[in-house]
Amino acid sequence: QAVLDVTRRARVPVLPRGGGTSLAGQAVGHAVVLDFSKYMNRLLEVNREAGWARVQPGLVRNELAAALAPSGMIFGPETSTGNRATIGGMIGNNSSGSRSIIFGKTVDNVVSVQGFLPGGELVTLGPLDAEEVAARARRDGREGILYQRIPEIVERNRDEVARRYPKIQRRVGGYNLDAFPQGGPWNLAKLIVGSEGTLATVTEATVRIVPRLPATAVAVLHFDDLIRSLEVTPEILETGPTAVEVVDKIVLEMARQMREYSKQMTFVEGHPESLIAVEYAAETPQGLVSRLDTLEARMRRRGFGGTILRLTEPAAQAKFWQIREAGVGLLLGMKTARKPVAFVEDTAVSPDRVAEYVRRFRAIVERHGTRASFYGHASVGLLHTRPILDLHDAKDVDTMRQIAEEICALVQEFGGAMSGEHGDGLSRSHFNARLFGPQLYQAFREVKAAFDPDWRMNPGKVVDAPPMTESLRYGPAYRAASIPTIQDFSRDGGFVNAVELCSGVGACRKPRGGTMCPSYMVTMEEEHSTRGRANALREAISGRLPADALAGRGLYEVMDLCIGCKACKAECPSNVDMAKLKHEFLARYYAAHGLPLRLLHRLVGIHARRRLPSFSRQRFSHWFRSRPAPAKRAAPAGAAHGRGSDRMPGGGRVGLFVDTFTEYYYPAIGRAAVRLLEAAGCEVELAPARCCGRPMISNGMLRDAQTLARANTQRLDAFAREGLPLVGLEPSCTVTLTDEYPDLAPGAAADRVARQTFMIEEFLVHLHEGGIRLPFGRHERRVLLHGHCHQKAMVGTQPSLAALRWLPGATVQEVDSGCCGMAGSFGYEAEHYDVSLAMGERVLFKAIRELPPDVLIV
Numbered sequence: 001q002a003v004l005d006v007t008r009r010a011r012v013p014v015l016p017r018g019g020g021t022s023l024a025g026q027a028v029g030h031a032v033v034l035d036f037s038k039y040m041n042r043l044l045e046v047n048r049e050a051g052w053a054r055v056q057p058g059l060v061r062n063e064l065a066a067a068l069a070p071s072g073m074i075f076g077p078e079t080s081t082g083n084r085a086t087i088g089g090m091i092g093n094n095s096s097g098s099r100s101i102i103f104g105k106t107v108d109n110v111v112s113v114q115g116f117l118p119g120g121e122l123v124t125l126g127p128l129d130a131e132e133v134a135a136r137a138r139r140d141g142r143e144g145i146l147y148q149r150i151p152e153i154v155e156r157n158r159d160e161v162a163r164r165y166p167k168i169q170r171r172v173g174g175y176n177l178d179a180f181p182q183g184g185p186w187n188l189a190k191l192i193v194g195s196e197g198t199l200a201t202v203t204e205a206t207v208r209i210v211p212r213l214p215a216t217a218v219a220v221l222h223f224d225d226l227i228r229s230l231e232v233t234p235e236i237l238e239t240g241p242t243a244v245e246v247v248d249k250i251v252l253e254m255a256r257q258m259r260e261y262s263k264q265m266t267f268v269e270g271h272p273e274s275l276i277a278v279e280y281a282a283e284t285p286q287g288l289v290s291r292l293d294t295l296e297a298r299m300r301r302r303g304f305g306g307t308i309l310r311l312t313e314p315a316a317q318a319k320f321w322q323i324r325e326a327g328v329g330l331l332l333g334m335k336t337a338r339k340p341v342a343f344v345e346d347t348a349v350s351p352d353r354v355a356e357y358v359r360r361f362r363a364i365v366e367r368h369g370t371r372a373s374f375y376g377h378a379s380v381g382l383l384h385t386r387p388i389l390d391l392h393d394a395k396d397v398d399t400m401r402q403i404a405e406e407i408c409a410l411v412q413e414f415g416g417a418m419s420g421e422h423g424d425g426l427s428r429s430h431f432n433a434r435l436f437g438p439q440l441y442q443a444f445r446e447v448k449a450a451f452d453p454d455w456r457m458n459p460g461k462v463v464d465a466p467p468m469t470e471s472l473r474y475g476p477a478y479r480a481a482s483i484p485t486i487q488d489f490s491r492d493g494g495f496v497n498a499v500e501l502c503s504g505v506g507a508c509r510k511p512r513g514g515t516m517c518p519s520y521m522v523t524m525e526e527e528h529s530t531r532g533r534a535n536a537l538r539e540a541i542s543g544r545l546p547a548d549a550l551a552g553r554g555l556y557e558v559m560d561l562c563i564g565c566k567a568c569k570a571e572c573p574s575n576v577d578m579a580k581l582k583h584e585f586l587a588r589y590y591a592a593h594g595l596p597l598r599l600l601h602r603l604v605g606i607h608a609r610r611r612l613p614s615f616s617r618q619r620f621s622h623w624f625r626s627r628p629a630p631a632k633r634a635a636p637a638g639a640a641h642g643r644g645s646d647r648m649p650g651g652g653r654v655g656l657f658v659d660t661f662t663e664y665y666y667p668a669i670g671r672a673a674v675r676l677l678e679a680a681g682c683e684v685e686l687a688p689a690r691c692c693g694r695p696m697i698s699n700g701m702l703r704d705a706q707t708l709a710r711a712n713t714q715r716l717d718a719f720a721r722e723g724l725p726l727v728g729l730e731p732s733c734t735v736t737l738t739d740e741y742p743d744l745a746p747g748a749a750a751d752r753v754a755r756q757t758f759m760i761e762e763f764l765v766h767l768h769e770g771g772i773r774l775p776f777g778r779h780e781r782r783v784l785l786h787g788h789c790h791q792k793a794m795v796g797t798q799p800s801l802a803a804l805r806w807l808p809g810a811t812v813q814e815v816d817s818g819c820c821g822m823a824g825s826f827g828y829e830a831e832h833y834d835v836s837l838a839m840g841e842r843v844l845f846k847a848i849r850e851l852p853p854d855v856l857i858v
Contacts, residue, residue, distance in 0.1 A: 004120050004201065007032050007456065014118070015458045016197045018058055018086025020526075021506045022093055023328070023342050024425025025471060026196045026461055034201065036088050037509070038524040043067050044204065052111055054206045057088025060511055074212040076103025079421075080325035083510040088202055093423045094172040094194030098243040098324070099279075101169070101379045103210070105421070107176055107193040115192075115202040117142045118452045125188040126206070133186045142451075149450040150188060154180045157443045164436050169380045170348040170420030174432050174440065174462065175447050191447065196423055197458040199451035213242060213281040217288040218317045219295055222272040222307040226362075226374060229274040230355035232302065233378045236278055237351060239295050243279040244379035245324055251375050254330040255323050260570040261330065263796070264319040269307045276378060277320055288312065327375045329573025331386060332503035335493040337393075340373055340386030343400055343427050343468060344407040348382040348420030357414050361385060364406045368399050382420035394476035397469055404468060408434060429465030474500070480541045483550070485584050486702040488746040492577070495584065496541060502534030502576045508568060512843075515567035515789055518819035522838040527558050530568040530578045537581060550585070551592035559585055561835060563823035564698050565789035566735070580743065586700020595701070612828070613665045620658055620667035624686060630678050655687035655719040657737065657757070659730035673729055673760055679774050680767050687726050688715040692736040698824050702744070709744040712737075713753055720752035727763045731788035731795070732824065734759050739794055759791065761799040768806070779807040782855045785814045786844060789823070804858065817844035 007014050013031035020027040020035075036058030043064060045054040048071050055064060061082040064075055078097040079085050085095070091113065096105040103109070112126030123143050128136065137147035154161075154177055165171065165178045172194050179190035192200055223229035226248055236244055252268060252275070255261040268275065280291035289312075296308055311317045323330075331340040349357045358374060365372045365387050376384040387403055389396040408431050411418055418428050418435060433441040444463050448455070460466055469475070480496040492498035508517040508530035520529040527536065536558045540549040549555055564579040590596075654677055662670045677684050689712040696705035716737070719726055728734030737757045742750045758766070764774075783804050787797035797814055804812045821839030826832050848857060 013456045013459050016201045018089030019084045019506050021081045021085050023422045024427040026425040052206050053209050055087050057202050059087050061085050073209040077106045084506050091193050092196050096421045102242050109208040110193050111206040113189045113192050113202050114204040115200045117200050118457050127185040127187040153446050160439050166417045170382050171417035173419045175444050196461045198461050214283045216281050218311040219278045220267050220309040221276040223274040226274040227355050227359050229276045234352045241278045242281045245277045246378040247275045247375045249273050250373040251327050264322050267320045326573040329505045333574040337390040338388045341389045345384045345386045346419045346422035347411050349414040349416035351381040354381040391474045424462050426471045487743040499537045501574050503574050514571050515818045516571040518839045519561035528561050551588045563826050566793035570793040587702040590700050616667050620663045620670040653724050654682040655726045656684050657687040657726050657728040659733035660691050680772050692733045694732050694736045706744045709741045713745045713750045716753045717749040720756040726757045727760050731791035735790040735794045761803045765799045765802050776807050778809045780809040783810050783812045785858050786817050815847045
């Protein structure tokens with residue numbers, strides 16, 4: 001309320017938002033932004049019997065789901081961004097999701113809202129009968145005006161609403177004047193839903209909750225043609241599914257290119273042009289099988305001869321949903337100037353006309369010399385379609401405008417909607433006058449004026465919008481500085497493209513699960529998310545910040561809590577590599593300001609409660625060279641080595657890459673590794689390399705790291721040229737060889753070294769797959785694995801889990817712990833101590849405290 005008072009006196013606009021994941025520009029503008037996700041994110045009350053929950057607007061949708069899980073209830077609408085989208089944002093957008101054919105849209109699931117009108121008046125808007133509406137209309141203030149004007153606007157335009165609003169399940173454009181049936185209850189909360197923050201600021205909402213779905217199963221139908229896959233949708237809908245989704249080849253191929261997502265592609269056979277995924281729910285497994293049998297029989301009778309995969313296990317279904325939900329981020333990870341652009345990505349028509357509509361849509365796009373990806377909710381005739389354009393190019397900006405005009409005409413011809421769930425925003429609001437006609441557009445303006453007479457709430461959305469080409473992030477006038485770099489960014493399409501890869505989908509803002517983004521999970525501040533940092537860098541390179549920003553203190557503070565975990569490189573669907581970008585920034589910053597004293601002396605700035613490790617009495621290399629010669633063991637016949645080899649490594653010579661920690665502090669790790677490798681028949685040699693340079697890289701000392709990388713690459717290439725494996729023990733150091741060296745010392749040698757380098761668990765799994773079995777003794781203990789951040793990002797923890805499960809009698813599980821908070825020297829530094837502890841405390845420390853004392857933690 002205080003913020004609204006200040007902004008009212010200053011006559012400045014206000015923009016309330018949640019996770020900022022809206023796709024049409026609703027959450028951006030020249031205004032004071034109220035981000036509810038940090039402080040107003042609580043579940044206030046649940047009434048299971050009455051079927052409602054009272055929430056604050058900043059509560060993330062999936063956090064609400066987790067809180068409701070013990071009661072067996074859910075909030076029905078479920079967006080693909082549900083792990084970071086807030087309930088308030090879903091209310092503003094009128095979101096729905098894949099299962100809207102059974103759960104409806106958010107407007108169908110909101111009982112009431114409480115919030116502030118633009119003038120600062122606190123109101124509760126909920127269902128009222130005619131007498132209650134009349135009583136409210138007699139009140140003083142803006143609330144009384146609302147109950148006088150809104151009923152009059154609705155009644156005056158009722159016939160026009162019936163004539164002009166699309167007769168389809170999905171329409172979220174304009175204001176919800178169709179939410180007031182003749183003679184039904186009046187609920188002004190229905191107008192707030194979908195209003196995109198243009199009418200009021202919601203501070204609480206009471207939402208409908210329903211029993212969650214029983215067991216589910218998914219059938220994945222493989223098609224060699226997109227249009228044919230859509231032609232079967234009406235018949236599929238007759239079988240009573242809970243969801244029908246389509247995913248095209250472009251999305252699937254983008255997923256194959258990313259390590260984290262390619263692992264999930266077990267639901268795809270071959271390279272289909274299109275997939276249709278059909279979900280069913282039933283109380284019993286037999287019921288699910290019956291549904292799947294019915295679907296398959298109908299499709300075969302129809303003449304469909306393609307593959308139908310049945311996903312009956314929850315884990316298998318989760319893999320499909322992970323790819324489907326990552327669709328937009330995967331597409332925006334294209335490392336080309338032309339990228340899929342959201343401006344006609346949310347059109348909806350009747351499902352029985354969607355095939356012909358998409359055929360015509362595709363023809364329009366192709367006539368303009370480009371192509372588009374198609375995926376989305378076939379169940380309701382809503383496909384997310386993104387023409388591929390370069391908005392830096394004035395010609396492509398004009399092409400975007402022309403395509404939008406033609407698609408708008410096509411939508412009207414098919415009786416559809418320009419937006420089925422993503423809303424109007426800056427992308428589509430200017431079409432509302434054309435879509436709804438002058439009478440209803442004037443009614444929208446009257447609704448806006450009744451709530452917001454000064455036009456201060458998120459202006460430019462729904463009504464009185466600027467043309468779609470005026471508020472572009474990138475446009476013909478956008479210029480990014482050419483930045484000389486130390487690291488090679490050619491794999492990323494250049495430094496500027498590496499920054500611009502961030503598409504704003506906000507996957508880094510999830511409050512739990514995975515590792516990305518540790519600092520955001522602790523602080524809940526936008527600037528500490530990968531998206532926030534990428535936006536700050538983009539503002540700097542585009543000249544929107546002062547000229548010295550790329551080496552300035554402000555950007556340093558934005559980057560400071562990035563711990564270089566690389567989780568964004570794996571978990572961000574657009575593949576943003578913020579660790580690499582931070583290293584480059586630090587190099588520029590220290591070149592301008594000099595290195596801090598702590599980098600010159602190891603004891604400066606260490607927190608008093610941290611203990612540095614002690615040196616070992618004997619270095620590992622001294623032990624290795626002075627030990628008795630190992631007994632020769634017969635090794636399997638020679639095998640090819642290296643990532644991507646058809647034959648896996650098996651015995652023979654192995655170069656052990658020894659990291660500094662193993663060499664000087666904990667040589668027992670190295671001794672154990674040698675015993676393991678020799679037991680597998682390997683002839684172990686010390687790889688001829690010095691420290692990998694990881695501390696230099698992490699602290700922006702890239703020139704020194706580059707010199708070291710070149711020298712080490714030259715030495716290690718002698719092994720790599722022979723096709724011999726290089727086995728590392730410490731994940732960060734191993735990843736330095738595989739991920740950093742090709743950027744610091746680009747060339748064939750670095751690429752060879754990267755291909756030949758393995759983590760020890762990874763290498764042992766290759767040996768195991770080649771038939772080598774290690775003679776482990778029985779180990780009747782429970783083992784808890786906490787994966788290293790770099791391991792999780794670049795290799796994955798499956799090799800570690802597999803190796804630990806070879807121990808007879810061991811029970812092994814992994815904790816979804818995110819980051820432990822140490823991050824090299826980060827956790828030792830005094831100013832980072834509290835944040836470091838909070839990162840570890842978030843999941844890992846709690847999990848450890850709950851363990852019995854005999855559990856082995858790895």
